[in-house]
Amino acid sequence: MxxxxxxxxxxxxxxxxxxxxxxxxxxxxxxxxxxxxxxxxxxxxxxxxxxxxxxxxxxxxxxxMGAILPQTPSGGTPGAGRTPAERILSVAGILRRELRDRPHLIAMVHERGLTDRMFLPAQQALVHEVHGAGLRGARAADAVRAIQFQIIGFVLVERNRERSPAQSPAESELWDPANAPHDPPLARALARPADPEHLFQLSVRALVASLLRSGADRPPPAGRP
Structure with missing residues (x-):
């Protein structure tokens, strides 16, 4: 009926x-x-x-996608987080999740030329936080774009790895500790499957820490405010 x-x-x-x-x-x-x-x-x-x-x-x-706001790691109150760096990591994690959750819809947005508009709210959230960390002008813009590109690039690599056929030889075979006597623990680690969540947190955290730490101290490039 x-x-x-x-x-x-x-x-x-x-x-x-x-x-x-x-x-x-x-x-x-x-x-x-x-x-x-x-x-x-x-x-x-x-x-x-x-x-x-x-x-x-x-x-x-x-x-x-415009509803992206920083949250606590447990998904608590929007805007929570003790520092700009923590809130940037929150925005990054939410954006990654949203991009991974709807790849076909994101592709449709891109095909209609609305990608920049779609990312504007996330950019605005990042701008607010880098301003809170003391960055201004071109330094702030560079930080926002570097973080945005890192998130999008990471998601693309994740999806490509997920869609790729089984590899032969696999990393577990390529990184046999017996063939890496100079650093067996490294070989054993690289032989294990990658942990995307750990790598995402590690890479974004390192990038954000570097941008916020060095960006506030460096003079802007010549000709840029």
Whole structure:
């Protein structure tokens, strides 16, 4: 039996779920109607044609990405964190999670030329924190972009590793401690699977510490405020 009541938000949420799971090609009006237990005409009434639906999904994704605010490690109150560095790490972790959670939707945003707009709220959150750490002008801008590029680049590497075929020889074979007598503990560590969460925290923490520590002391490049 078809549903008698349906909202636009419900249609968009169901469409977003289909895209997140299977990609944009899997999103058809008929499949979406079946998912919602309604008639195809009802879908058209709420969101228009498929192209209009995709546009609405992109706008919804941009708005959701705009809700990025620093939180405590346990997901507590937004804005929490004792220092700018801690709050930057919080923003970085949230942005990474959001990018990983919706790759197909992020790709749709990029294809429509809205990537910069999508990242603006996260940039603004980072600007607030680097200002709090004492950086201004070009130094602050460089810090914000360096952090943003690190997050995006890390996510791309993560996804490429996840999608890559099984490697032969694998790292466990390439880093046999017997062939690295100068540093067997290093070889054993590199032979183990990488821990993305640990590496993300390590790399972003080191980058942020370096930027906030050195950026406040260095004079700006010639010709830059």
């Amino acid at each position: 078809s549903r008698t009541t349906l909202t636009r938000d419900e249609v968009l949420a169901a469409a977003a779920s289909l895209v997140k799971q299977h990609g944009p090609a899997a999103l058809t009006m008929r499949k979406l109607a079946a998912e919602l237990g309604t008639a195809v005409t009802s879908i058209y009434w709420h969101v228009g044609n498929r192209e209009s639906l995709l546009d609405a999904l992109v706008e919804r994704t941009v708005q959701e």
